[in-house]
Each structure stands twice: as structure tokens, then as C-alpha cells.
Amino acid sequence: MSTSIGKRLLTGNKALAEAIALEMERDDHVFVMGEDVGVYGGIFGATEGLFAKFGAERVRDTPISETGFIGAAIGAAAEGMRPIVELMFVDFFGVCMDQIYNHMAKIHYMSGGHVKLPMVLMTAVGGGYSDAAQHSQTLYATFAHMPGLKVVAPATPYDLKGMMIAAIRDDNPVIFMFHKTLQGLGWMDQLDYSIGVVPEGSYTVPLGQAKVVREGTDVTIVGIQMMMHRAVEAAKQLEAEGIQAEVIDLRSLVPLDKETILDSVRKTHRLLVVDEDYLSYGMTAEIAAVVAQEALYDLEVPIARLAVPDVPIPYSRPLEQAIIPSVEAIFTAARQLVQM
Amino acid sequence: MSTSIGKRLLTGNKALAEAIALEMERDDHVFVMGEDVGVYGGIFGATEGLFAKFGAERVRDTPISETGFIGAAIGAAAEGMRPIVELMFVDFFGVCMDQIYNHMAKIHYMSGGHVKLPMVLMTAVGGGYSDAAQHSQTLYATFAHMPGLKVVAPATPYDLKGMMIAAIRDDNPVIFMFHKTLQGLGWMDQLDYSIGVVPEGSYTVPLGQAKVVREGTDVTIVGIQMMMHRAVEAAKQLEAEGIQAEVIDLRSLVPLDKETILDSVRKTHRLLVVDEDYLSYGMTAEIAAVVAQEALYDLEVPIARLAVPDVPIPYSRPLEQAIIPSVEAIFTAARQLVQM
Amino acid sequence: MSISLEQMKWMYATMVKIRYYEETMVTAYAEGKSPVFNIGAGPVPGEMHLAAGQEPAAVGICAHLRKEDTVTAPHRPHHHAIAKGVDLKRMTAEIFGKQSGLGKGKGGHMHLFDPEVKFSCGGIVAAGIPHAVGAALAAKMKKKDWVAVAFVGEGAANSGAFHESLNLAAVWKLPLIVVIEDNAYGISVPKKVSTAVASNVERAKGYGIPGFSVRDNDPREMYQISEQAVRHARNGEGPVLIEIETYRYLGHFQGDPELYREKNELNKLHEKDPVIRLKSLLESEGVVASDIAQLEAQVRKEVDEAYDFARKSEYPTIEEALLDVFE
Amino acid sequence: MSISLEQMKWMYATMVKIRYYEETMVTAYAEGKSPVFNIGAGPVPGEMHLAAGQEPAAVGICAHLRKEDTVTAPHRPHHHAIAKGVDLKRMTAEIFGKQSGLGKGKGGHMHLFDPEVKFSCGGIVAAGIPHAVGAALAAKMKKKDWVAVAFVGEGAANSGAFHESLNLAAVWKLPLIVVIEDNAYGISVPKKVSTAVASNVERAKGYGIPGFSVRDNDPREMYQISEQAVRHARNGEGPVLIEIETYRYLGHFQGDPELYREKNELNKLHEKDPVIRLKSLLESEGVVASDIAQLEAQVRKEVDEAYDFARKSEYPTIEEALLDVFE
Numbered sequence A, B: 001m002s003t004s005i006g007k008r009l010l011t012g013n014k015a016l017a018e019a020i021a022l023e024m025e026r027d028d029h030v031f032v033m034g035e036d037v038g039v040y041g042g043i044f045g046a047t048e049g050l051f052a053k054f055g056a057e058r059v060r061d062t063p064i065s066e067t068g069f070i071g072a073a074i075g076a077a078a079e080g081m082r083p084i085v086e087l088m089f090v091d092f093f094g095v096c097m098d099q100i101y102n103h104m105a106k107i108h109y110m111s112g113g114h115v116k117l118p119m120v121l122m123t124a125v126g127g128g129y130s131d132a133a134q135h136s137q138t139l140y141a142t143f144a145h146m147p148g149l150k151v152v153a154p155a156t157p158y159d160l161k162g163m164m165i166a167a168i169r170d171d172n173p174v175i176f177m178f179h180k181t182l183q184g185l186g187w188m189d190q191l192d193y194s195i196g197v198v199p200e201g202s203y204t205v206p207l208g209q210a211k212v213v214r215e216g217t218d219v220t221i222v223g224i225q226m227m228m229h230r231a232v233e234a235a236k237q238l239e240a241e242g243i244q245a246e247v248i249d250l251r252s253l254v255p256l257d258k259e260t261i262l263d264s265v266r267k268t269h270r271l272l273v274v275d276e277d278y279l280s281y282g283m284t285a286e287i288a289a290v291v292a293q294e295a296l297y298d299l300e301v302p303i304a305r306l307a308v309p310d311v312p313i314p315y316s317r318p319l320e321q322a323i324i325p326s327v328e329a330i331f332t333a334a335r336q337l338v339q340m
Numbered sequence C, D: 001m002s003i004s005l006e007q008m009k010w011m012y013a014t015m016v017k018i019r020y021y022e023e024t025m026v027t028a029y030a031e032g033k034s035p036v037f038n039i040g041a042g043p044v045p046g047e048m049h050l051a052a053g054q055e056p057a058a059v060g061i062c063a064h065l066r067k068e069d070t071v072t073a074p075h076r077p078h079h080h081a082i083a084k085g086v087d088l089k090r091m092t093a094e095i096f097g098k099q100s101g102l103g104k105g106k107g108g109h110m111h112l113f114d115p116e117v118k119f120s121c122g123g124i125v126a127a128g129i130p131h132a133v134g135a136a137l138a139a140k141m142k143k144k145d146w147v148a149v150a151f152v153g154e155g156a157a158n159s160g161a162f163h164e165s166l167n168l169a170a171v172w173k174l175p176l177i178v179v180i181e182d183n184a185y186g187i188s189v190p191k192k193v194s195t196a197v198a199s200n201v202e203r204a205k206g207y208g209i210p211g212f213s214v215r216d217n218d219p220r221e222m223y224q225i226s227e228q229a230v231r232h233a234r235n236g237e238g239p240v241l242i243e244i245e246t247y248r249y250l251g252h253f254q255g256d257p258e259l260y261r262e263k264n265e266l267n268k269l270h271e272k273d274p275v276i277r278l279k280s281l282l283e284s285e286g287v288v289a290s291d292i293a294q295l296e297a298q299v300r301k302e303v304d305e306a307y308d309f310a311r312k313s314e315y316p317t318i319e320e321a322l323l324d325v326f327e
């Protein structure tokens, strides 16, 4: 599906905004709503430049009324519009979860498939910059646990653009999580992987496909977004010790690409799952369970899980840095698995 | 802790209401809030008789304003009151999840332990009686995934009373889930296990302890609330086939009693987890993952999971009955494990 | 702003249809639930919220609506659905959990979706208001003169979704009409225990929008005020709030012990029955008894056929449970 | 309803303290963030919402509060915390993420909890209002004449929590005062883009409660109206709403490019600076310059000491991260 890849580099946020702009040009029904998505361009830049290009009618600043405007996106989608609605931080989900969980996720099913909700709810996730307990979560599993929503969390500018276009074109409701620190914003930590090659035109990256981002034979490390990048760093260090780690970028939580994970585990016989979400009842559990169900005999050692250890995200830098899995923690856990 | 067990039989709802009454008598700070908890006695009878006994000041009917009154319970708890607040159906959590997730669960931590929130949020869970997609969920994992809340789900009148008293006395916020069909209400399916022996006085059942409700050597079945009861039924049928199933009533999702589960699996070498919640990213995943981490070498066959197969709860009776794990489904899954 | 005879007849016939539909449902719902009432038993299991007595709200405004206008309704949705013209057979089949239902039996009585006439409802109090805001927004963005109507109970007016929706619709000047059916209770809780103001029309001021009050469940007044409200919205002048004082004859749901109200209250309400009142009006306009009887017979037949269709339809096969999660 | 000189001096000193606290924070926050601004760097990382210019709201009402009265504040909480008498050293240490902080460094600038003076705040818009309702309820149930004050921005008045809280407090006649600080913006969104009415005082009518408006960031008017409001609540007459027109001198958070407002706007606001206005008032009451200077010096010293304390305190050890989840 992808067009020929050029050499143009974009930050995550610009890749996202470009995806939305392309779709807004292509289809009149696409529009954007959310707090500060207009002149401000979205607090995390996901709508940068859209207001100037498309105006206040199609790039709508909303009151602080998440139930109201996310519900309105549902109502508009039911009428054939294709809204992209931004929930500024995923942490705010609790003020509007009823609209997301009971309506956005279920109406298609409850209507026997007769009502379609082609909408995207995009939201910023992730911590690491001392934004504390109410502004640093990822909540991957909270959303992935409910049937009826596709839940994706791309990690590179290329995927951000391609998966956003795919999400907008998808006739199902999609939760699109972007990681704040992977947006490549000028006022955040400058990470190499928040900038990447992004082709100019339209292309899609299918929702629901994990990607082996680094091949290896000794241990499989599954991660998503920031944890995937850290896993790749850890894999480089592991290589120095002669350990070949295979790293999988999950990309989608729902649909979950079990095959890519199982294939890898069948090859490496060792599994480490890394998550920036809370440990218990989270993504690491689901991946571990799938493997324990479907590839148990392929496992040579117990499954390892690394995630936020069931505490709210603390503000103080040393505490926060300690509870979000680091490159070192991933390295150590993976090495332990191999040396078992 | 428990006093001598008498022969008095109570339904689940009366056991609950009695627990609350005893604590309200003992401690002035305990009070109840919620929709229809007053004259009506709670839609599922959890506050039956309390209004007549304690009056409108301590048994407060609220407007349909879950964010308002659950938030108010938080504010009152911070001032030393011990509110019990009812969310009528767990399915409505989305209109007030911010108060639960960002405040009730986190304030103790964010305040460095200086603010205590001794409160109980009790809520009705469960389906099976055709109440459709927005009134039949359990959402066990949705709540268990967030740090900072104890999450319990007792299955018998004895435990309902003892765990409710323990929850009220606990200085931490507790999510107390009762299962509608285990309340023993006159207008619901009459199940034997919704009535049970309950001693008269005060006693507590500790939060965070699973219970082996049936011993066996061939396979471990972990369930909670209705699924535990169905597992016991299935175990009886399995016995007829010469299979000895050990059944564990989880009782608490948080804290999770890993040891009881691991001990059992180390004995039976086979694990089936059964859940009335959605399959993916749910309780079955967490239990499976814990075992795959900590008792992998004890497993003789892959772990099996049985839960609602990632669809909203359908209304139509045959559909709903098909997607909630039945005694037969548990029986078949367990037998399969043993015959593997 | 007078009502034509045609419109009055439509209103009367529709009210009779609703009333008869609900009465028939009382019986159908009770089937299989005796001698011991069990909410999960019988051909119509689950919760059942009926609207007998509340017909004026639905017909008074739907009389002014077109197929392209949107209606969202709450947990007590039959009168709105019928007044908006939802396919009666498929609606009834849905309530019976059948494959031929609007939602193939997956939705149930609180979850009726008929995109043909832009009708939907749901079981979460006040949650349908934002959906109507979205429909109104879609109409505006598509440059159509369609309106959206959200029905809610007076209890719903205390929830956050109500407030957020009205403010949003007002700042965006959307063609939204919120109709509050004040039937005096939210389940067992009387309005004065739940609501800080006697009339929710007071709240319209907080959004700078017109608010209207309809007293005493009067279908004609509801019709007339709705006409203004719909015109206002259709003309692009922004949202409107209407609160109608109405009557709930039955329990909150079937099986409600109703300990919170005196039986006497109900007798008084029945004395002012809106169906009877509208019938008198028709008579006073010179419509002869046989014509009225014919109207009544016609809608009863429709209702009977719908129930018949529902009963004769098949249940979905269990494989159906796994379909329609995604497109 | 006149202000005693003592009170005026307290207000002035507290306003100066707040202003100086915020100005010092501007500098402290900028440390380690140049030449490239990085929100996560420096001794004070994370978001930083400062309240310079908004002092009148906080001091005008806190002048009437006791230690036992509760205050809940939003994401922009320093002025409220200082006016309520939160321990300045531990507050600052918290903002620096230190073990000696109010929350052992786990909370941060948006999560300051000082149960000693019944102060709390949080990062979710409007979420503190229900907490104040609960505190007011607790006061009532304990038969105390304590009141609870919830501060929010004008943007918060459009959220569901605002509506539910006011209705709840009104039906239960609770001693709650909601103070809306109208600083004209919710981040980049001007009030008229977000709010359907010019004044949120209109909304008080929807709860049958008194609503007051304070114009032009006037500390004296805020003091006087607050006196009435607190008396009303303390007397058991139920909740009150106050909206004060105030000024936000700095960006929504530090680092805000502020493309949504003209710099000119700020100059106009500074001309009417409330600290300067209150100083003139003190002077006109005959307080001599040296006394004023002494007041100022005193509070500056307190602030400097607090920052000093914070800087010299230790970070928590990483084991601390796992504590305090449960009792």
C-alpha cells in the first residue's frame, strides 16, 4: 500500500497532522474536534496547521466538555460524518468513558451492524517528563479490554501517518494513541526516534499488524511505543553480550496480532513483555497468557513481564524514572531470561 | 475472626444490608449514598431496611449525578467520614470513572500517604438475565488494572457480609462488587447459592484471600462470583467422570492472592481460568500470566481461559447464554485439559 | 399555531398506538413470569420501562419532524420510537430478541436503532443528548435544515451530560431540541429530592437559549410549543429546551413495587388521561365516533401484527453473537 | 462590610507573597531548560501553571476562612494554597519533588495536599468541586459550621462535574462556595468560544442559589462579596456561586507560546494590577511606605526560605515509589 519512500524527515506530530490534512482534503466528511485543536494546533501538535488550512468549521475548538463533544462525535459519525476527536490526555478518559465504552464501542454491535461509527478518538499517552499521576498514564489495557474498539499505538512517524490514514478510513471506531515524547515536539526530550522518514503522499499502514523491528534468535521482547524503542536500545546492548534479541513492535492492541508473537516465541523460546502501563491486568498479562495458551511447549523458561509496578505515576523524577521500565531494566530482564 | 456460625439463612442482599447496618450502628461516620438507596432499599436490595432504621440523613438518595456524589464521597472520606456509595450498575462507571480512577485511587499515594480515603464503592455486576450490553457487565479487570483500589467480589452471603464489614473498616478505598443474581432477590433467578448461612453478629472476612472451595488433584479451576459457582457445578460433573477438580474462589482481584493459585497449580499441574468479564486483557490473562511467570515448570499442559469472547453482552437470551461461560463449557474445557 | 384536524388525528392515533403497544407489552412481559416473577424469564426478558401516560411528549414534537430529523431517546423509548415512525415489526422483534429485530436481537428494548428514520436510544441516563448534539452538528456541517431532538427524563437533567450538551449546542448554535419529560420521579426519587429547581426551564437561561414549559401533560400545548421550538432550531437560531409535566402510569420498570408513591396519585393522573382528553377534542371538532373507532382499530391492528411478527420470528443462531463487533 | 486595616494588610501581604512566589517559580522552572526548553528538565520539571495576576480571588475569600474550612483547587493552585495557609516550605519541596514535600514528592505542583489546613488540589478540570461538596456534607453531618470552597476556572464551568456538584449541594443545602476565576481563557480557548453565557452567574439560577459577580479583578470587592457568601454558607443557607473577572499574566503553563492572545492585552491588564491597586488603597488609608515595605520584605523572606528549604531537601529514595499505594 505504501508509496515509494522518500528521504523527507518529519516529527511524529507533523506526520499525524499531515495524515489528517490529507484525509480532510480527500473527504469532506472528515473533521476535527477537541480542546485547543484550533489556533493552538493541539497541545501535542497533532493538529498543527490544520486550523489555518481548514478553518474553524472543520477544526473545532471545544469547551472542556469531553462527554459532550465525544458524544457529539458519535452522533455525527452515526450520520455519516467521519470525526476525529481529540481527548487531550488519555488520563482524562474517566470524564467521558461512558461515551467511549457504552456507546462508541457498542452501538455497532447493539444495532446488529446497522449503525456504523467511522470515527477516530486520538489521545496523548505516556510519561517520563514528570507530569505526575493524572497526566502520565498510557492506559493501554483499559481501552484494549473493551470489545468494539480498535486500539492502536504507533511508535514512529511513518506508522503514525500511515495508521492515522488507515484509522480515518476504517469504518470502525478507533482509539488512536500517540505517545507525547514520540511527537518530536520542540519542548520535550529530543529523541532520535521521534523524527523519521515519512513519504509525502497518502499511504496506509494496516491496523492490527505487529512488526518485527529487530530480528533475533535468543529471546523475544514485545513492546509498544516507547517501550518498543527502549527494547531496541536494550537489544543493541544485548548484542554486545552476544545475545540476539528479537524485538516486536505491537503497534495494535486490538486487533492483536498473535501470530507474529507466537512465531517469534516458537523461534526464541523465551519471552519478555514490556509495558509502560500498569503491570497487573495489563498488556503484559494478555501477551503472556496468549503464549501460555498457544505456545506453552515452546517456552524454555518462565515468561517475564516488566511494567509500571502497580503504583500511580509519581511526580518526583527519580521515582518516576524508577518505575517506568528503563533500557537497563529491559536489558537485565532479557539477559536473565537467556541465562536461566 | 468469625464468631460461631449459626444456622440462620440469609440472602446475599440481606447479608450485605446487615453488614452495613451493623457498621452504621457501631460508627457514626459510616453513611450510605446512592440512587434509590433510601425508601427503595437499593435496586438490588443492598440497602434494604437501612432507610427505616437510620433515616434520610445517613441513607441519602442522590440525584443521577454519579460524578457529583462519588466525588462527594471522596471529599467526605478525606474529612474522616466513612461513606459507602453505591454505583447502581457497574456498567455506569464511565460517567464517574475520573473520580474513581484519578482521585479515589490516587489521592492517598499523591499525598504521600497523608490523606486517607476510608470509603467503599459498592456496585452491582453480572449478566445472564437479558439486561443487554449496558447493564450486564462485570468489568472486573477494568477496575483491577488501576493501582490504589482494593477490588473485591464475594460470591456467598457469608462472604458478602464479612467482606463488607472488612471493607468498611479498611482505611483504603474499596470497590465492592456484588453479583446481581447472587443477591437472592425475589424477582430474579432463584439460585441455591444466593442463600446461605450467615452468623448474626459482626465478623470480618479478610480482603485479599482466595479460598479453595473444593479440593481436587487433577485440574485447578479459578473463578470469581458466578463463575466460581458454575465451576463448582462443573467440578461435580467432572467427579462423575473420575476427574478431581480443585476450585478456587478468587474473592479479591486486588490484592490478588497468588499463593493460593500457585499452590494449587503446583499440585494439579493444570489450570483453567473462568471469567464473566471480557476475555482479552482481563482477569483470565492476569492469572494465566502469574502462573506462566511463577509456576511455568509445574504446568503439564497449556493454560486454558474461558470468558466472554470479546463481544458486548447481547440481549437475546440464546446469544447471551452462549457467550457467558456455562457449566457445560467449564466442564468441557476442564476435561479437555485433563485429557490432553 | 393551530392544529389541523389531520394533525390532531395523527396525534390521537399515534397516542392510541403507543398506549396499546405498552399495554400489550405489559401482558407479553408478564408471560412466563408467574407464579414467581423472574426478570430473566418469558418471551420478553430483562428490564422493561414503559411509557403509558407519557404519549404527549413524543407525539407533540414528532408531529413536526421529518424522516431526516434525528431523535435520540433514553431507556424508556417506545413512545418516541413509535412517534418517530420506527418500523414497528422490527422494533417488536428486537424486544423479543429475534433475528428479524432492528438489531438482530442484540440490542433489546433499551437499544433500538432504526437508521431509516434516524432513531436511536440507550440505557445510560442522559447519554443520548450528546448524540443528538452530534446529529445536529452533522446537519449544520452538511448545510441541511434538519433538527435533532433528544428526549430525557427530569432525573437526567441533573447529570453532567445534560449540561455539557446544552452548552455545546448553544455555543455552536446547533439545531437541537432537548425535551425533558418530567414524570415526577427518577425511579423512586421524587423531583424535589433530586433537583434544585422546580422547573428545568430555569436552566435554559444558563445556556442563553429559550426554554418552554408544558403543563399537565397537555398534548395540544406540547404540539404548539414544539412547533415554535422546531421552527427556531430549523431556522438556525440554536437549541431549545422544553420541559413537559407528564405522567408515568406504570412502575419505573415492570416489577417495580412502587412503594415510593401512593396509589391515590395514580388515580388522579388517570382522571386527566391525555388520550381521553385528545379524544374529547376530536369529538368537539366534530369527528364522529365511528371515524375515531376506525382510527383506533387501525393502529391496534398494526400493533397486533407487530407482536405477531415478533413472536413468529426466529431467534438468532448462536454464531450471531460473535458477529457485528467490527465492520 | 468594610475591611479592617488588619484585613487589608493581610490581603496585601498575601497577594505580594503569591506574586513573589510565582515570579520566583518562573525563574526556578526555567533553570535547566535552556538553551533548549525541555519540559522534563531542571529542578522543577513537568507542567507549571502559575497564577500571577489572579491573587484577588484567592485572598478575597480566604480572608474569611478558618483552618477548619476546606479549600479545593484546580491545576493552577499556588495562590489558593498560599492564601489558605498551606505550609510553604513543604509545598515548595513538593514542587521540587523532594522527600520533605507535602506528598513526599509523589504529588507535584498539581497535587498538593495539606490536611492540616484542609487544602487539596488536582489536575483534572472541575474534579475538585465534588470533593468540596463532600467536605461540606461532612461538615453538615458533623454539625459543624465549617464551609467548603471550590476554586475553578471559567473553562471548568462547562464540564459536567460543575453542574452535578452545584445541583447536589443545592438540594442538600450544603455550605459550599464555588469560586469561578474567569481569566478569559481555558488554555487557548476564549470564554466566548467555550461558554454559552457571558456570565456564569446566570447558571446559579438553575440551582436556585445566589450568584455574585466580581468585576475587574477587584480585591476589595472580592473580599466583600466573599464575606456575604461565606456568611450565607456558614449559616446553613446553602451554596453560593461567585464569578470573578481576573487576569492571567503568564501563559496557561510555562512554555505556552500564547499565539492566541495579543501582547497588547497583557499590557492593559498590567495597568490595572490588583497588587498595585491594593497598595494604593493601603496608602490612602494612611499606612506609611516603610510599613508596607516591611510587610513586603517579610513575605519575600518567607518565600525565599521556602525555596531554599526545597532546594536543600533530598530527593526520595527510589523505594519510596512503591509505598503509600495502600495504608
Ligand SMILES: Cc1ncc(C[n+]2csc(CCOP(=O)(O)OP(=O)(O)O)c2C)c(N)n1
Binding pocket: B035, B064, B066, B088, B092, B095, C075, C076, C123, C124, C125, C152, C153, C154, C155, C156, C157, C183, C185, C186, C187, C252
Ligand atoms: C448514568 C446512569 N445512572 C443511573 C442509571 C439507572 N437509571 C435508569 S433509569 C433511571 C431514572 C431515570 O429517571 P428520569 O431521567 O426521570 O427518567 P424516567 O425513568 O422517569 O423516564 C436511573 C437512575 C442509568 N441508567 N444511567
Ligand SMILES: Cc1ncc(C[n+]2csc(CCOP(=O)(O)OP(=O)(O)O)c2C)c(N)n1
Binding pocket: A035, A064, A066, A088, A092, A095, D075, D076, D123, D124, D125, D152, D153, D154, D155, D156, D157, D183, D185, D186, D187, D252
Ligand atoms: C477533564 C479535563 N479536561 C481537560 C484538561 C486539560 N486542561 C487543563 S487546564 C485546562 C484549561 C482550564 O481552563 P480554566 O478552567 O478556565 O482554568 P485556567 O487554566 O484558565 O485557570 C484544560 C483544558 C484537564 N486537565 N481535565
Ligand SMILES: [Mg+2]
Binding pocket: C153, C154, C155, C181, C182, C183, C184, C185, C186, C187
Ligand atoms: Mg422521571
Ligand SMILES: [Mg+2]
Binding pocket: D153, D154, D155, D181, D182, D183, D184, D185, D186, D187
Ligand atoms: Mg480560564
